[in-house]
Amino acid sequence: MRRVAAVAVNTFRETIRDRILGVIILFALAMIVASLWLASISLGQEGRMIKDFGLVAISLFGLIVAAFVAASLVRKEVDKRTVFIIFSKPVSRSEFIWGKFLGLAATMFVVLMGMTAFLFALAWIVAHGPQGSLLVAGLLIYLQLLVVMAMTMLFSTLTSAILASVWGICVYAAGQLSHNVLSLSRLGHSGVTHVMSRVVFYVVPNLSAIDVRGAVVGEGAMSHTSILAWSGYLVAYLVVALFAATWIFARKEF
Amino acid sequence: MGRLRNVAALLVVCACVAAIVVYQSDRPAAARPNPVVFVPSSGFYDSFSPSVRATLADVYWLMAIQYYGEHVNSDHRLDSLPSMVRLVTTLSPHFTEAYFSGAFAMIDIGRPDIAYGLLKKGFAANPHDWRFPFYLGFFAYTYASNAQRYRVAAQWYAKSARLPGRPDYVPRLAAELATRGGSTQTAIDLWTQVWVNGDKYARQKAVTALDRLLPADKIARERAVAGLQQMVPHALFTQFLADVFQGY
Numbered sequence: 001m002r003r004v005a006a007v008a009v010n011t012f013r014e015t016i017r018d019r020i021l022g023v024i025i026l027f028a029l030a031m032i033v034a035s036l037w038l039a040s041i042s043l044g045q046e047g048r049m050i051k052d053f054g055l056v057a058i059s060l061f062g063l064i065v066a067a068f069v070a071a072s073l074v075r076k077e078v079d080k081r082t083v084f085i086i087f088s089k090p091v092s093r094s095e096f097i098w099g100k101f102l103g104l105a106a107t108m109f110v111v112l113m114g115m116t117a118f119l120f121a122l123a124w125i126v127a128h129g130p131q132g133s134l135l136v137a138g139l140l141i142y143l144q145l146l147v148v149m150a151m152t153m154l155f156s157t158l159t160s161a162i163l164a165s166v167w168g169i170c171v172y173a174a175g176q177l178s179h180n181v182l183s184l185s186r187l188g189h190s191g192v193t194h195v196m197s198r199v200v201f202y203v204v205p206n207l208s209a210i211d212v213r214g215a216v217v218g219e220g221a222m223s224h225t226s227i228l229a230w231s232g233y234l235v236a237y238l239v240v241a242l243f244a245a246t247w248i249f250a251r252k253e254f
Numbered sequence: 255m256g257r258l259r260n261v262a263a264l265l266v267v268c269a270c271v272a273a274i275v276v277y278q279s280d281r282p283a284a285a286r287p288n289p290v291v292f293v294p295s296s297g298f299y300d301s302f303s304p305s306v307r308a309t310l311a312d313v314y315w316l317m318a319i320q321y322y323g324e325h326v327n328s329d330h331r332l333d334s335l336p337s338m339v340r341l342v343t344t345l346s347p348h349f350t351e352a353y354f355s356g357a358f359a360m361i362d363i364g365r366p367d368i369a370y371g372l373l374k375k376g377f378a379a380n381p382h383d384w385r386f387p388f389y390l391g392f393f394a395y396t397y398a399s400n401a402q403r404y405r406v407a408a409q410w411y412a413k414s415a416r417l418p419g420r421p422d423y424v425p426r427l428a429a430e431l432a433t434r435g436g437s438t439q440t441a442i443d444l445w446t447q448v449w450v451n452g453d454k455y456a457r458q459k460a461v462t463a464l465d466r467l468l469p470a471d472k473i474a475r476e477r478a479v480a481g482l483q484q485m486v487p488h489a490l491f492t493q494f495l496a497d498v499f500q501g502y
Contacts, residue, residue, distance in 0.1 A: 043319050043355055045312075052312050176306065183301035214304035217312075218348045 003091050004099045011073065011103020020065055020107055024114035027061050031122055039126075047127035048217050051134060054119040055213045059141050062112055066145040067168035069107075070152035073100045075161040078254060094246035101153060101242055105146055112142045133216045140210045140227070143234055147205050148172045150238035154245040157252065174200055175207030205237045206230070287324040289331035296344035311346030318342060322359055332363045339372060347379035354389065366397035384417035388424060395431065404435030412444055425451065426459060433463060442467050442478070446485050449494060461497045472502055 031054055038053070039046040074097070077083040086096060116138030123131045152168030159167075174181065178201045185197035209230035215222045293314075299307055318338040325332050339356035343349060353376035360369035370393050377386035391410030395403055411428030414420050429444035442464065449460035468475050479498055486494045 038316075041316060041319060043351075045315065045351055048349070048351075049312055049316070052309055056309055176303070179303065180301045208303040208305065211303055211305040214308040217308050217346075219304045219308045219346055220348075 003095045004102065007086075007091065007096055007099020008102035008106065011100050012106045015069060015104060015107040016110075018069075020069065020111060021114070023061050023065055023111055024118065027057060027115045028118050030057060031119065035122060035126060047123065050119075050126050051123050051131060052213060052217050054123065055134070055137050055141065055216065058112065058115045058119065058138065059144070061115060062108065062141060062145045063148065063169065063172050065111055066108060066149045067152050067165045067172070070104055070149040071156045071161040071164035071168060073104060074153060074156050074249070075164070081254075083254065093250045097153065097157075097242060097246045097249055101150065104149060108145060108149065109142060112138060112145070116141075131216070133212070133222070136222070137212050137216050140212055140231070143210060143231055144172075144175070144207045147175070147207065147234050147238045147241070150241035150245070151205075154241045154248070157245050157248045171204060172207065174204040176211070177208075178204050178206060179208065205234060207234070210234065287321075287328070289325055289329060289333045291321065291334045291338075293334055293337040293341055296341050299345060307345045308349075311342045311349055311352070314338060314342045314345065315349070315352055318356075322362075326359075326362055330362075332359070335359060335363065336365065336368050343372065343375060343379075347376075350376065350380055350383060350385070354385065357389065357393070366393055369393055370397070382417060384414045384420035384424070387411070387414035387417070388420065391428075391431075402435070404431050405437050405440075408432035408435050408437060408440060408444070412440070415444070415447065422452065422456065426456060429460070429463060433467065438467055442482070443485065446482050446494075449497070450486055450490065457497065461500070464498050465500075468498060472499075475499070475502075 038049040042049045120134050151171045155164035155167045181197045182201045185194045342352045357369035357372050373390045387410040391407040395407035408431035415425040415428045425448045432441035445460045445463045449457050
């Protein structure tokens, strides 16, 4: 456990040194410009627009960090051969993968909560009141991105960093739209697409299950029991993905 | 040879930069607005999650506002506005402001019937929002041309008066319209509600109106007021009787 923590702390420091926290500043600037712009074109609906598009922006900024950093974390160590130095110490390959994941998860937490806190403050000013549901939405986006990170790390043990990033982004998109893939395949008559869409539907994590953006802008209510149950499912999913990553990484020859 | 190649490369770059500058300076700053734009069927988005549908609704809402702004003061053609507003409200049924703004925008194209339908759709999706029946009453009163408009408007205002959050004047408005529409019993019921829920001023108005609506004959009036007993709380009924039987 201490070895996992040591790798995690170093990963956290490394990613922070890469100026990932700059994403928060970029997000803040984008949201300030967006709020000024939306105030003039939304016909008095800037509060709703800020909340909705703000959460979309958090997801997208977070996705970029999750997909690109998670893909390069392990690959970078292998390509620069620094992995040999780490493995010369009493650190197992599974501890290395878990440590890397937890370190990046901590960085992502700081990034996501920074952006969420800024959006919360901005929505408070624009909508003239605190919007507590934004904080819940931010935490759930964090969970979605943890799953994407775990999947991307799994892909990075199989392929190149850039391809792993692309696959990670695809998992996010498919996880949001898996219901659509299934319903669109019903419109066609191709057996192949029907089977493929079923595979996508059952294999890809159902990220939309904990997407509460609709509830934040007044479309329906949050079902806390349902969100808790689906959160448990996503945690299970990321644990499986990380175990698969450690299993593959343990069998890899450098 | 090498020098010649550099000169040739420089000339190619200069020609390319010149072409870009010419093209960019001639480029129209904005495309000419088209009054007929493609608006997809909401059925296409049926299988999307509520969150994605809400975001799409917001995007179409911004587009609808730009479309309205571009055309309302220029060619005055808002051909696609009804389908745009319908799409927004189907994707996000609880986006109440879209119904209200959309309904008033329909007046600009001379289609209060669409506005009325839109508000009815909004009321079906948001049955606890007093503003929908209130605006439905307003549209019925303002744009209906038949003799029933007072009665229809009064019915909508009466529905609005029963919902939480409505302003104090809504029951009085409903009762006044019912009186004008000739729905005597409805008017009596509504004025009684105004008396029960209202302040001193509202009660004075209610007593004046009830005095006009209730039969002048004492026995007939007693019979009519007895029918209102269920609408007035027991503790207030003696006061109510004293008010409606002033001068008897």
